[in-house]
Amino acid sequence: MAxxxxxxxxxxxxxxxxxALPANASGWESKYQIVAIMGPQSSGKSTLLNHAFGTAFxxxxxxxxxxxxxxxxxxxxxxxCETTPTLVMDLEGTDxxxxxxxxxxxxxxxxxxxxxxxxxxxxNMWCNDIGRExxxxxxxxxxxxxxxxxxFSPEKKTVLLFVIRDRSKTPFERLVENLRGDLESxxxxxxxxxxxxxxxxxxxxxxxxxxxxxxEHEHELFVAEAKALRARFDAPANAADSLRDTAAxxxxxxxxxxxxxxxNTVKANKDLDLPxxxxxxxxVRCEEIADAALAQIxxxxxxxxxxxxxxxxxVSHLVSKxxxxxxxxxxxxxxxxxYFVKEVREAKRLDLKARVAKTLGEVASMHLEHVRQDxxxxxxxxxxxxxxxxxxxxxxxxxxxxxxxxxEERLDESLPTDxxxxxxxxxxxxxxxxxxxxAIVDSLRKExxxxxxxxxxRAMERGVSAxxxxxxxxxxxxxxxxxxxxxxxxxxKWNSEVADAVSEFEPSDEEVERVHQNMRNRITEVVDxxxxxxxxxxxxxxxxxxxxxxxxxxxxLPRIWRPLDDVAAxxxxxxxxxxxxxxxxxxxxxDDRADKKGDDAAIKSIETALYGLIPSDAPxxxxxxxxxxxxxxxxxxxxxxVSLPTEWEDAADDAVILTPAECRTIWLQFESDTLYAVSxxxxxxxxxxxxxxxxxxxxxxxxxxxxxxxxxKWLLTHPLTLFIIVALxxxxxxxxxxxxxxxxxxxxxxxxxxxxxxxxxxxxxGILKKLADExxxxxxxxxxxxxxxxxxxxVAHAGTDPNSQFAHASGDITSQGVRQRAKPRExxxx
Numbered sequence: 001m002a003x004x005x006x007x008x009x010x011x012x013x014x015x016x017x018x019x020a021l022p023a024n025a026s027g028w029e030s031k032y033q034i035v036a037i038m039g040p041q042s043s044g045k046s047t048l049l050n051h052a053f054g055t056a057f058x059x060x061x062x063x064x065x066x067x068x069x070x071x072x073x074x075x076x077x078x079x080x081c082e083t084t085p086t087l088v089m090d091l092e093g094t095d096x097x098x099x100x101x102x103x104x105x106x107x108x109x110x111x112x113x114x115x116x117x118x119x120x121x122x123x124n125m126w127c128n129d130i131g132r133e134x135x136x137x138x139x140x141x142x143x144x145x146x147x148x149x150x151x152f153s154p155e156k157k158t159v160l161l162f163v164i165r166d167r168s169k170t171p172f173e174r175l176v177e178n179l180r181g182d183l184e185s186x187x188x189x190x191x192x193x194x195x196x197x198x199x200x201x202x203x204x205x206x207x208x209x210x211x212x213x214x215x216e217h218e219h220e221l222f223v224a225e226a227k228a229l230r231a232r233f234d235a236p237a238n239a240a241d242s243l244r245d246t247a248a249x250x251x252x253x254x255x256x257x258x259x260x261x262x263x264n265t266v267k268a269n270k271d272l273d274l275p276x277x278x279x280x281x282x283x284v285r286c287e288e289i290a291d292a293a294l295a296q297i298x299x300x301x302x303x304x305x306x307x308x309x310x311x312x313x314x315v316s317h318l319v320s321k322x323x324x325x326x327x328x329x330x331x332x333x334x335x336x337x338x339y340f341v342k343e344v345r346e347a348k349r350l351d352l353k354a355r356v357a358k359t360l361g362e363v364a365s366m367h368l369e370h371v372r373q374d375x376x377x378x379x380x381x382x383x384x385x386x387x388x389x390x391x392x393x394x395x396x397x398x399x400x401x402x403x404x405x406x407x408e409e410r411l412d413e414s415l416p417t418d419x420x421x422x423x424x425x426x427x428x429x430x431x432x433x434x435x436x437x438x439a440i441v442d443s444l445r446k447e448x449x450x451x452x453x454x455x456x457x458r459a460m461e462r463g464v465s466a467x468x469x470x471x472x473x474x475x476x477x478x479x480x481x482x483x484x485x486x487x488x489x490x491x492x493k494w495n496s497e498v499a500d501a502v503s504e505f506e507p508s509d510e511e512v513e514r515v516h517q518n519m520r521n522r523i524t525e526v527v528d529x530x531x532x533x534x535x536x537x538x539x540x541x542x543x544x545x546x547x548x549x550x551x552x553x554x555x556x557l558p559r560i561w562r563p564l565d566d567v568a569a570x571x572x573x574x575x576x577x578x579x580x581x582x583x584x585x586x587x588x589x590x591d592d593r594a595d596k597k598g599d600d601a602a603i604k605s606i607e608t609a610l611y612g613l614i615p616s617d618a619p620x621x622x623x624x625x626x627x628x629x630x631x632x633x634x635x636x637x638x639x640x641x642v643s644l645p646t647e648w649e650d651a652a653d654d655a656v657i658l659t660p661a662e663c664r665t666i667w668l669q670f671e672s673d674t675l676y677a678v679s680x681x682x683x684x685x686x687x688x689x690x691x692x693x694x695x696x697x698x699x700x701x702x703x704x705x706x707x708x709x710x711x712x713k714w715l716l717t718h719p720l721t722l723f724i725i726v727a728l729x730x731x732x733x734x735x736x737x738x739x740x741x742x743x744x745x746x747x748x749x750x751x752x753x754x755x756x757x758x759x760x761x762x763x764x765x766g767i768l769k770k771l772a773d774e775x776x777x778x779x780x781x782x783x784x785x786x787x788x789x790x791x792x793x794x795v796a797h798a799g800t801d802p803n804s805q806f807a808h809a810s811g812d813i814t815s816q817g818v819r820q821r822a823k824p825r826e827x828x829x830x
Contacts, residue, residue, distance in 0.1 A: 002057050002090070005259065006073035006113070010106065012263045017256045020075045020087070028252045030339040032085040035078070035233065036114035038140065039124030041093030044165060044215060046070055048124065049088050051226035053233075054079035057090045069093075073110055080227075083234040089118060094140050104143075109266050112147040116262045120159045120233075120243050127167050127211070131178050141186050148204060149193055157206040161243060163229075164211040176209045183207070208243070250278060251339035254285035282340035286348035289336045293329040294355055300328070303359070310366035314374075318367055318414045322360050326416075329356050353421035361425050364415055368429050371410045372436055375403055379437065383444060392448060392504045396441065407433055449505045453515060456498040460519070461526050464490050468530040475545060475581045477603075480589035481596040487527050491520045528590055535585040535657035542578035542670050550574035550677070563689035567682050575614050578670060583607040586658040587651045602650060609644055609660070613667045687742070731767065738763040 003016040035053070037045045046057035046069060055076040060069040070092050078086035091114055094107045114121055123144065132138075148158055164175055187201040196204070210229060213221045235242040250258045258281040297303060302325060309315050333352055337345045382399055407430065415422050467486050471479055495516045502515060534541055550570055553559050561567070583606040589599050644660040658666070705712070715722040739759055745752040 002055060002074050002076035004072055005075045006110070006263060008071040008092075010072075010109070010267060012260050014256065014260060016075065017259065020077060021252070022077060025085070025252055028085045030251045032087065032252055033119045033233070034087045034089060034117055035120045035122065036089035036091060036118035037122040037124055038091050038111060038114060038144070039093060039122075040126075040140065042069070043093060043124050043126065045093065045122075045124045046090055047215060048122075048163065048165075048212070048226060049076075049090055051223055052080075052230040053086065053088045054230075055088050055090075057088075073113065078230070078233075080230055086233060089114060094143070107140075108143055108147055111143050112266045113263055115144070115148050115158060116266070117259055120161055123160055123162045125162060125164055125179075127164050127170075127175065130164070130175055130182065138182065138186065141183060142190060145187055145190050145201075149190075149196060157204060159206045159208065159243070161208045161210065164209065166214045167211040172209075172211055175211065179209065180207070250281045251285070253289070253336060254281045254340060257281050257284045279341055279344055282337075282344035283348070286333075286337045286340055286345055289333050290348055290352040290355070293333040293352060294359065296332070297325055297329050297356055298359055300325075303363070306360075306363045307366075310363045310370075314370040315363065315367045315414075318364070319412075319416055322364070323416055325360060326353065326356050326421075350421065353419070354424075357419075357421040357425055364425065365429070367414055368410075368433075371407075371414065372433055375406055375410075375433075376436065376440060378406070379403060379440060392445065393506055399441075400437075403437055445505055449502050449507065452501045452505075453498060453518075456494060456501055457519070457522055460490065460494045460497075460523065464523055464526045465530055468527050469534075472530060472534040472585075473541065473544065475541065475584055477580075477584075478596055478599070479584050480594070480599050480603075483527055483531070484590060484592070484594070487523055487590065490523050494523065495519050524590060528588060531585070531588050531590070532657055535588075538582055538585050538658060538666050539669055539673070541581050541585065542666070543673065545581040546574040546578045546670075546674055548574075549577045550674075550681070561681055561684040561688055563685060565685055567678065567685055571678050571681075572614060575674075576611065579610045579613065579667070580607055582658070582663055582666065583610050586656070586663055587648055588655050588657055591655070605649055610663060610667070612644065613664065731764075734767050735760065735763050738767065 001020060003013075003020045005013055005016040005020075007013065037049060039045045042060055046059050049055050049057055050059065053076075055078060057074055057076060058069055070090050072092055074090040076088050076090070078088050091110045092106070121144075123140070125140075129138075144160070162179060164172075164179070167175070183201060192199070201207070212225050212229075215222045232243045258278075261280060261284075302321070306315060306318075306321060315321065329352060330349065333349060337348065379399065382402070383395075411417055411426060411430070415426060417426055464486070467490070468483060471482055471486065476482065498515055498519055499512060502512075507515070550573075551559055583603050586606055587602070589602070644664055646660060648656060648660065715725070739756055741752075741756065744755045
């Protein structure tokens with residue numbers, strides 16, 4: 001069946017080639033040939049092709065006159081060629097009146113199209129035109145030569161078979177000789193490119209000649225010789241007169257692309273580079289074949305099943321399944337593309353493998369994600385089992401080696417790692433694996449390093465807190481200077497400690513500096529926090545300072561109040577000490593720019609302001625023990641009472657812990673809490689004074705001795721009675737001391753007697769039990785003799801705990817006063 005592949009208007013028809021090819025044409029591969037024919041219009045080209053190749057091209061109807069029959073370019077399969085499949089191309093005749101002036105342009109386009117596409121070009125010529133200068137065949141020959149120079153094809157020469165029609169009695173050899181002369185003349189006369197300037201016609205063309213008798217006058221002979229001509233296309237390639245081509249320029253599957261692109265190039269009036277054209281055709285067709293092969297993979301059920309399986313778990317024997325699917329795509333590609341240009345075919349095959357790898361990469365990625373999870377779990381287990389036994393750096397070195405080995409092993413089990421198509425994928429997945437492991441290790445490193453840092457910080461907090469609390473409780477005048485010094489030395493010490501502790505994590509210089517800065521900041525926070533806590537508990541610290549002066553003597557022993565002690569002076573000194581502590585705590589002074597001299601001036605300013613809270617109605621007089629200089633004060637002996645400022649001078653807002661108003665409130669509470677202790681001290685002093693100056697007058701004692709001489713003699717003569725009376729007296733005196741009769745009677749007559757009645761029996765029993773215990777110890781041979789204190793005469797000292805001193809001030813000072821009052825009476829009694 002003949003189909004038109006190029007229309008009269010010069011349009012290429014894509015569907016025509018498929019109609020011209022038989023169903024089994026794909027099996028031809030490159031074992032086919034194309035024969036084209038050119039010649040003047042109405043010269044019998046179609047007739048020749050129909051008789052020679054069994055085609056059905058339309059022939060001219062003589063009854064309708066001589067006119068154009070073939071328009072454009074037609075294609076048909078040769079039905080009579082049995083050995084080699086042959087496609088026959090019938091071109092529109094030249095020199096036709098239908099095209100007029102456009103004839104030359106279209107003639108050159110079709111000639112160039114035939115030159116580039118056909119393996120053998122038949123040139124149909126009338127015998128009578130040979131030897132003529134103005135013959136109709138000469139323009140055709142000139143056109144053939146000119147267009148052939150535009151076809152760059154160094155691979156082989158163009159085969160031109162000149163068919164001399166309606167031969168005469170002139171010998172065939174003479175006709176060939178004349179025709180060769182005409183061809184040489186035309187070749188010399190055309191303008192040639194520089195690369196062909198010195199080339200002979202035989203360098204570019206393989207010239208062959210044949211002749212046929214008159215179609216009408218010798219019809220049977222014409223038919224016979226036409227069949228003989230067709231036989232030359234079936235003859236073996238090594239035969240002398242064979243016109244058979246060994247292989248087509250492009251495989252049959254790429255012929256459509258080749259013809260279309262050749263015509264587009266010719267129509268665009270561009271030079272035609274046939275080697276480049278073959279590469280282009282191979283590129284297009286190999287891409288089409290690769291696309292079809294890839295579609296078989298993307299649309300198959302096996303890939304869908306793999307994707308479904310990989311989403312939930314690892315795919316067993318994944319590498320074999322990948323290889324199977326890859327071969328499923330490559331096998332049809334190799335079968336269809338094997339006759340195209342080798343370089344292009346192999347390049348597109350590699351590209352197909354890469355595309356298959358990319359398609360299967362989704363399955364592989366999900367599979368390797370499960371693999372990564374398994375390795376991460378093994379890493380976590382390795383951490384728990386190993387990290388506590390070895391250093392972090394050693395752990396990393398050993399673990400990374402193991403993990404890399406595991407990953408490489410799993411990759412070999414999962415992917416065709418030796419296949420270059422998977423090389424980029426393997427590299428990318430390995431990078432992702434290392435990123436995952438690095439992220440986990442970095443997180444683990446940070447976690448462990450932070451734990452180490454926090455452990456150092458906790459140890460630092462304990463040490464620094466203890467030192468800070470000690471200084472804050474002691475509250476020396478240079479407290480803030482010592483706190484800053486302590487902070488600096490602690491920073492130096494603990495920065496060294498933490499640097500050594502985190503060295504196993506191989507931190508960068510920036511990380512070390514950050515750790516040091518955080519440690520310095522944390523030390524400052526601890527010191528500042530403790531100082532603010534102390535300011536919050538300023539009342540307690542003031543009580544402690546008050547107790548150090550008021551309840552203890554210069555030697556640090558509990559103070560025993562004597563009749564000549566000046567309680568008011570000691571109280572004022574203790575109050576000044578408490579206010580000094582309050583002035584220290586009012587403003588924090590941890591700024592590195594501060595100095596000791598500046599601290600003293602600022603604290604003295606606050607201290608002076610606070611001294612106005614102390615009333616100045618009692619002089620600082622004597623009555624203080626050695627070392628207790630009642631007149632010694634931090635500022636002036638008699639500070640003038642002034643109102644407190646609204647804010648501390650030259651103190652930053654963020655440094656102020658206690659404002660002047662808050663200090664006033666604390667002072668009022670302090671006065672209230674210490675008032676009772678002071679009153680008890682005064683009571684103890686009064687009790688001591690009474691004990692020293694109380695008792696019966698001397699004259700009364702002398703009179704009692706004179707008047708009671710008889711009773712004294714009687715008692716001296718009755719020692720047992722005297723002993724009993726003395727013992728009962730001492731026992732009664734001990735009960736009297738223990739009952740604290742004076743304090744009880746201060747409650748009133750009835751309440752006092754009620755209290756004494758309730759206490760007398762337990763006190764008496766307790767004294768007897770104590771005497772029994774001391775007697776038993778004194779007779780024990782293993783015990784060491786201990787001097788017994790006078791019953792009821794033990795002196796009670798002020799408690800060492802200042803807080804308990806104020807919490808139980810009433811009981812302590814009252815009992816102390818009673819015991820002090822009792823002691824002189826025992827002396828007087830004796």
